[in-house]
Amino acid sequence: xxxxxxxPTRALQPEIVGRLAKFFPDAxxxxxxxxxxxxxxxxxxxxxxxxxxxxxxxxxxFALEQPLEFADRVLLETRDGSLHAEASVVAVQYHxxxxxxxxxxxxxxxxxxxxx
Numbered sequence: 001x002x003x004x005x006x007x008p009t010r011a012l013q014p015e016i017v018g019r020l021a022k023f024f025p026d027a028x029x030x031x032x033x034x035x036x037x038x039x040x041x042x043x044x045x046x047x048x049x050x051x052x053x054x055x056x057x058x059x060x061x062f063a064l065e066q067p068l069e070f071a072d073r074v075l076l077e078t079r080d081g082s083l084h085a086e087a088s089v090v091a092v093q094y095h096x097x098x099x100x101x102x103x104x105x106x107x108x109x110x111x112x113x114x115x116x
Contacts, residue, residue: 013063013098017053020093020100026056030113032078036064039073047074055113058105060087063098074103085109 014029021027032052037044047066054061060076068074072089087103094100 013051014053016093016095016098017061017063017100020091020102021054021061023091024054024056024059024061024102027054027059027061028056028113029053030055032083034062034083035077035079036062037075037077038068039075044075052076057113059090059102060105061100061102063095063100065098067094067099068092068101073106076103083109083112085112 014031030052032055033049034052035049036047038047039045048064050062050064052060052062068089070089070092073086074089075084075086077084086106088106089101090104091102092099
């Protein structure tokens with residue numbers, strides 16, 4: 001039964017992240033799996049794996065099961081190393097069982113998202 005309940009929750013993630021994406025006019029759906037680490041003092045500590053649901057040239061939007069706060073610093077990494085960048089949380093929406101986050105890159109990340 002627990003597996004049956006988990007599937008609808010995951011299916012809702014793009015929808016709830018899409019609500020926040022409306023505040024970012026350049027947001028494009030991307031679905032990029034990442035490993036997310038959070039700043040703990042001066043070092044980054046693994047936090048959670050998630051999926052970037054939307055992106056702009058400067059921001060990423062994703063849902064988490066754990067809370068993050070405005071101005072938290074995070075490290076976003078893909079398994080293949082194509083994305084390895086620090087970002088700062090610029091928007092947060094709290095939902096039951098999920099936190100939806102928009103984080104802005106702290107430095108320019110060229111060509112991480114290609115728009116048609």
